[in-house]
Amino acid sequence: MRQLGFLVGWLVKALVVVLAITILNFLLIRLAPGDPAIVMAGEAGAADERFLAQIRSDFGLDRPLLVQLGIYLKNVLTLDLGQSYRNQRAVVDMLFERLPATLLLTGSAYLFALVFGPLLGAIAAMKARTVYDSALMVVALFFYATPIFWVGLLLILVFSVQLGWLPPFGMQSLIPVEGTLARTLDILRHLILPAVTLGLFYVAVYVRLTRASMLETATLDYVKTARAKGLPEWRVATAHILRTALLPIITFAGLQAGHLVGGAIVVETVFAWPGIGRLAFDALFQRDYNLLLGVFLLSALMVVFFNMVTDILLRVADPRIGSRA
């Protein structure tokens, strides 16, 4: 019953948050200077009053702002996110077309980071203040501090241009590969460089986070008790320290998961990856309101959803959290 109450409460909160975000986004975008009709006419290389009026009336831009907002909200309820101004296609179609590529990229990078980050962080903590620790921390700091686009270009130079092992950009080879297995392998080959580029940054974050968290936990009294009981050191590290030290990592991983949709703009740009981040970026410059709002809405839904998942995971990792509530 408690769990059900928790879920219902969460859903209500989530709905309110998503609605508020949608309205706020809608109003904020329109506060920015710049008129989508002028951008579109500019792109067409031809501007006359008739064309501008036609664009404004086609997209309802000539109506009062609140009327536009009402129509938009009503349509969103029926999952109609409107037409992209620039592409003259349904926003929902465009989002779903790009979503798989982005999830594949960010999801792989995320897994890569979740596996190697805490692992290396734990090693660094257990070997704290040794040469291994220092080396790991320097490498982590390097990838944390280096701009992602630069890491990407560097990897392209080494692995594509010099060694010729991996393709430099795109999601699959131009000449379509026959067979499901061959196609999957082809996509995986294209995935490695962008996923590693994006993943390295997060690995660096997790290494630092895990190390700091474990070192802090190691000084707590219950750990001293565990050691005093005579438990072997590896058992202290895994069962006692790591479990508690994981809490900030779960929290961070949850926050990061929410950004899986829009968090890869830079990597998508460098590697010409056909994802959603890039779509949002271009939509912003085109003042393609509907498309942009669609990406925001999807992104908001993801953040809210993963926050809920995080909350549940935290309760599992540390039963005290649920009982305190």
Next chain:
Amino acid sequence: MRPQRTINRWATGLAAAAVALAVSGAAAQAEPQRGGTLNSTLWPEPPGIVIGINLNAPTLLPSTKIFEGLLTYDFQLNPQPMLAESWEVSEDGLTYTFNLRDDVTWHDGEPFTSQDVVYTLTEFIPEVHARSRPTFARAKVEAPDDHTVVLTLEEPYGPLIRSFDAIGAPIVPEHVYAGSDIRENPVNRSPIGTGPFKFSEWKSGEYIHLVRNDDYYLDGRPYLDEIYYRFIPDSASRALALETGQVQLATQNDIELVDLGRLEAMPHLEVTTKGWEWGAPISWLEMNHRREPFGDVRFRKAVMYALDHAFIRDNIFFGYAKVPTGPIHSSSPFYTDDVVTYEHDPDKARALLDEMGLTPDGDGVRAEIGLLGLPYGELWDRLSQYIKQALGEVGVEVTLEASDVAGWGSRIANWDVDMSTTYLTTLSDPALGVARSYITDNQKKGVLFTNTAGYSNPEVDRLFAEAASEPNHEKRLEMYHEVQKIIADEVALAWLAELQWPTVHDAKLKNVVRNGLGPNDNFAEAYFEQ
């Protein structure tokens, strides 16, 4: 006047000799070979690929391979046959008769006829093609038979003969569009044209794929099997793709000018700046004549003297530009350099400002003005920085204002700026691409690419109007020369550079740039040397 003419004739002779040499050079090369896949960069991903419905640069590159015009234009912008194999303009300039090819079919197998041309010029263009709409609104279009089209005008219109290319008047199939909502027609995502390449696939975020039209009307052409236009968003990645041979063609803004020297030095790549004669882009600094001190011609002249145009050409555009002398691009047949020019001379600039009473205050500042730079990336930022420095040297303090493209466009269209930088294609005829920035009638608040500077001179208005409807070419030349003199003298705009877009291509790829449309040619003749 006479020596000028002689020089022109001499220059024409020289150009003819050069063309003859080039042609004989081409003949000496191996025969074109069939086959091969061309990979080209394309950025940004276009919103659509039906010319007319969309007219932005990335739309044109793939769609000019699918759609064709009645005519195309050589480097001197002389008309050449395409869907029309011959044409005739009556002496009075009022009747244009086109004889169409009778061996052309649409990509869906239907025959191409004069009805398609009538439909395009009287329904398709008026409905969607904002740029060509006014041009063809002047003409009555009729088809006496299946392969003849006659345009009749009420008064002559000089630019008309240069308006039949695939960009200005792409011929679309009547049987596909008639009776439909043109913009919403599903065929727009997989268009049907007459060109040497057929649409095959558009993978959002990845590429547009065109394949050879095996039924193309020219024997043995096109030579290429297929073309992929790949969307590569990052300019450094695009340069890498050319270096590694992953793509064989990039053009216009695809490659940062700073990277070009490196690419040009590579043995497997070639760079050309030809092929933009039709577009003829000029960049300028626009001063809002409605605000002081820009309304005073002395101030505008002072700005021109303060700017070092050779520096801009060499250091901002890395040599991929020419110093402009006025409103008409030097590649235009209507160009003259017989105008007032403004050599870099800061002292002259200061003297003019003194004369206006704009004397330096205690900090050496004579005037404070804002500059809204074109937000198209690093190159344009550097240009703004340079203008700030150069004007600062003569005591005019410039504040740089930042914006994105949308905000930039809105502010200029609504006359809400002191100064701004921009560039605009001046198109195949001054009546189409030049007059719009200078004539009083075209000051339209809220509309971009009009006379947003607010320049106005009744004599200029008259010359532009008369030149547009003058059938005699020599008389048109005289009027446009006169207009260039006036506008250059009054510094209606402070021209900065004639842009020379580079086209970078694999050295084995031949016939990429073979006329005034450059990479927007239909590529029927392009081939890979093996």
